[in-house]
Amino acid sequence: MTEPGRGLEEAERVELTVGAVAPGGHCVARVDGQVVFVRHALPGERVVAEVTEVHKGFVRADAVTVLAAAPERVEPPCPYAKPGRCGGCDLQHVTPAAQLEWKAAVVREQLTRLGGLTPDELDGLGVRVEALPGGPLGWRSRVRYAVDAAGRAGLLKHRSHEVVPIDRCLIAHPAIQALPVLTPSGARWPEGDAVDTVASTGGDVTVSTVAEGVATPVDGPAEVREVAAGREWTLPASAFWQVHPAAADTLVGAVLAALEPRPGESAWDLYGGAGLFAAALADRVGPGGRVTLVESAAQGVAAARENLRDLRQVEVVAARVESALARRRITGPVDVVVLDPPRSGAGGRVVRELAAAGPRAVAYVACDPAAFARDVRTFAGLGWRLATLRGFDLFPMTQHVELVGLLLPPD
Template identity: 70%
Template sequence: MTAAAGPLAEGDRTTVRVGAVAHGGHCVARVDGQVVFVRHALPDEVVTVEITEVHRGFLRGDAVAVLEPAPERVTPPCRYAGPDRCGGCDLQHVGVAGQLAWKESVVREQLLRLGGLSAAEVDALGVQVRALPGGPLGWRTRVRYAVDAADRAGLLKHRSHEVVPVDRCLIAHPAIQQLPVLPPAGGRWPGVDAVEVVASATGDVVVTALPGPTDDARVTDAADAQLTQVAAGRRFEVPTTAFWQVHPAAADTLVDAVLELLDPAPGESAWDLYSGAGLFAAAIAGRTGPTGRITLVESAGPGVAAARRNLADLAQVEVVAARVEHALTRRRITGPVDLVVLDPPRAGAGARVVTAIAAAARRAVAYVACDPAALARDVRTFRELGWTLAQLRGYDCFPMTQHVECVALFIPPGPTS
């Protein structure tokens, strides 16, 4: 269905029946043989699409009117969500159950397309994305506001540097929503590119102006600021410049998943790669006990310092300050090791790191992933090396957005395989 004649151009509108969900926060539609990635739509809806970008081989567009809505469609709770407004959320128009189904379909598609699994193998995994406690709003404990030419803080449009004026972000933690950062209460932020606000799960807050200082009394020196986080039955003092899970329930949820999948036993050895402040190592150490050995590898200075400080009471733990790929290939850490947990950034671990882990790990590997496409590429490498993807669980650590966290369990080839 199309109302336009000839190739579509930016700003054109056309009517389409929307196809399947694709990775990236959009659905796929076809107009006269051209692929259009449509935001703010749901599969099987009939919508009016406005073309926002034209590329060789595909177009991008926004659903600006919905002619036949899907049953999962809801009115976005946030008035800034939608085409040509704030780009922070992708799925405000989708009900909670629909968001979980959306993310399951993305994970399945990545395993099929990039992971090299057959449909039967993906079905056998029974991929499910589980909601975290707390509902879809008020979960984001780290928010970076952009500052516009008039020195007001706001949020960015999708794929744009344009700052959208907002007076509230509904997915931000309540302690962040209450702060006077956004207009009208927030006033102006002269000489600042961005304002980052980080909250602990318990509601303590640090506000940092980026990149440079201003004379505003609310600005905290990011180098010194740290928050107390509680997870895995411990307290962690974490600088706001170091990584910490953004959803207040994510740290405990992911720790539970990793412990359940790896099932560490007393005396076992383990690596926590891309360890941040040492969340998973602390939890594993609780199971492997004083006779186990745990090695963490982390490359960011604040993360290394936090891990050393927070795990100082655990004599069986060593923190290696290095990039994981260097630590493995330059033999700063060497196998064999019983268990590995890795939690790489969005790009994934990559074939070299996966190959080194597969050569060193004896019993099991738990892979925590924030991008299912990168995970799927690494799944392919593990499988090419004879390893089995035994379980894969999804967690909705980022409600209202397209993002999904996965935890995968890999087991090595057995003596007979």
């Protein structure tokens, strides 16, 4: 038992009862008033937790012994998904159905605390997270393995640069699991900081070494094919693409259902990458419409220009979204917008410029509920409202969730 007022210390073990879920794959507990974020636990459980980090105002801990288990607890299928081992999978100890509710609960909490939504507004959205086809294992089509000082490939511990050598990653695509990359194959990677592996939806499999941020293919094609939105895409193996094989089509379907683009309309695809949403928008607005894609990454710009060259109504603008809006590289009027920012969100400046352009609807694709909630609050301050919201489990076994929200301007 911790002495009252002393506070927990690193490596200390404490018995506690676990409370509600929190962002980052944690649950919240309290010991003598001190907040403890506990991994490898479930709400309602009684556990022995070992403190891993001490911060001003809170500590982090791992549940190392479960004294009273929740009914949603299962044995993790991967032997590395344990305290002190691989930090890649946050929720392998949770049933697949409970993982969906876990993520929905995090989204609801963030929209309330950071987004400023009222309970009635939240109830109206009916927040839930939908599973994708294929099950919780064997889905990840892009895996970056870190390399340790001995040249062995593995995955990192949670919130650490320490490499855990592994023999197999169960969430990796079967074609990636079959590659001779990891320690049991005898492979060593002394020249690289990491090893990138790709198994594309077009059937390509590539292995690249990464040194000082530059990926060099060592096996398989330098460019891979992806199939999505009724098209085949060709892009560098190191370029961004969704890691779940069903993700691209799922997100395109959700965006189109939200926006309902019409023939002849003008559309923006902001942070457009290789042009997945731009292609889908172009198909809906037709040759009489106009689609403007904005992307700053050179690989994304090149891939978009190459893959969308047959769509005459699409213009690709190489620029940061903030600069493109502020410097009038793109100007209204615009009818519909796809906003797919990085994990940090769009930010107030982009939201204000976007609202000023006067679209009738914005589909916001978000990979971080907190950043999304902050931007929703900014939209709300301009009179906009979050009309619909869908969550998708693009990353089973992890704490991550993808969101597609429909934002509408004042009536």
